[in-house]
Amino acid sequence: MKIGIGSDHAGYRLKEELKKHLRKEGYDVLDFGSKSNKSTDYPQYGLKVAEAVGKKEVERGILVCGTGLGMAIVANKVKGVRAACCNDLFSARLSRLHNDANVLTLGGRILAFEFAQEIVTLWLETPFSRGKHSRRINQIKGMEKERFI
Ligand code: RB5
Numbered sequence: 593m594k595i596g597i598g599s600d601h602a603g604y605r606l607k608e609e610l611k612k613h614l615r616k617e618g619y620d621v622l623d624f625g626s627k628s629n630k631s632t633d634y635p636q637y638g639l640k641v642a643e644a645v646g647k648k649e650v651e652r653g654i655l656v657c658g659t660g661l662g663m664a665i666v667a668n669k670v671k672g673v674r675a676a677c678c679n680d681l682f683s684a685r686l687s688r689l690h691n692d693a694n695v696l697t698l699g700g701r702i703l704a705f706e707f708a709q710e711i712v713t714l715w716l717e718t719p720f721s722r723g724k725h726s727r728r729i730n731q732i733k734g735m736e737k738e739r740f741i
Contacts (some may be wrong), residue, residue: 593716596650598624598641600634603656603663603700606708610654613709619716622650638666638697645694646672653695654712660697667695671736674729679703684711688718690725 595614599607604626614621624640626632634657641653645667653675655663660677667675675695676687679702687693696715698708720726 593652594620594622594650595716596622596624596641596644596653597655598637598653598663599626599656599700600637600658600662601626601629601631602658603634603698604629606698606700606703606705607654607656609705610656610708610712614712634662635666638663639670642667642670642673642675642695646670648672651694652716655695655697656700657697658699658701660699660702663697664695667697674732678711678715681711681714684715685718688715689721690728692720692725692729 597607597611611621611623625637638655641655644650645653655667657663660679664675664677667673673695674691674693675697676683676691676693677697678684678687679699696712
């Protein structure tokens, strides 16, 4: 699976640790920056990863800022992106089962690496449960068609 990863300064360290871990696990990880923990702006990196997901250049995106919140707000501006901020395991599992989330956002100032790693593994391995949830996702896709360019 090809994964796009990105962060701002507050998520940089966790992003680097997750990138290393995911590559070790055999994932093809494309890093969209940032390249250091020097202060920067999360919308720049969030947009790059979200656009790669929207254009299907990568299958999934992982974004890390201080809380995961700013990255989720940005990523959800992009058509085709369903970003979920999941700083716990239950949300991570449900974001896949019910929401077919294709971008995961995490809080680098909230999560220890070991716990973030568990969240990411669960999120990557949990399938979309389809059924009635497909109808709801299709409603979202319909809204995107009607209201966005
Ligand atoms: C940066 O200080 C912080 O605001 C950012 O990383 C993020 O948490 C925004 O949602």
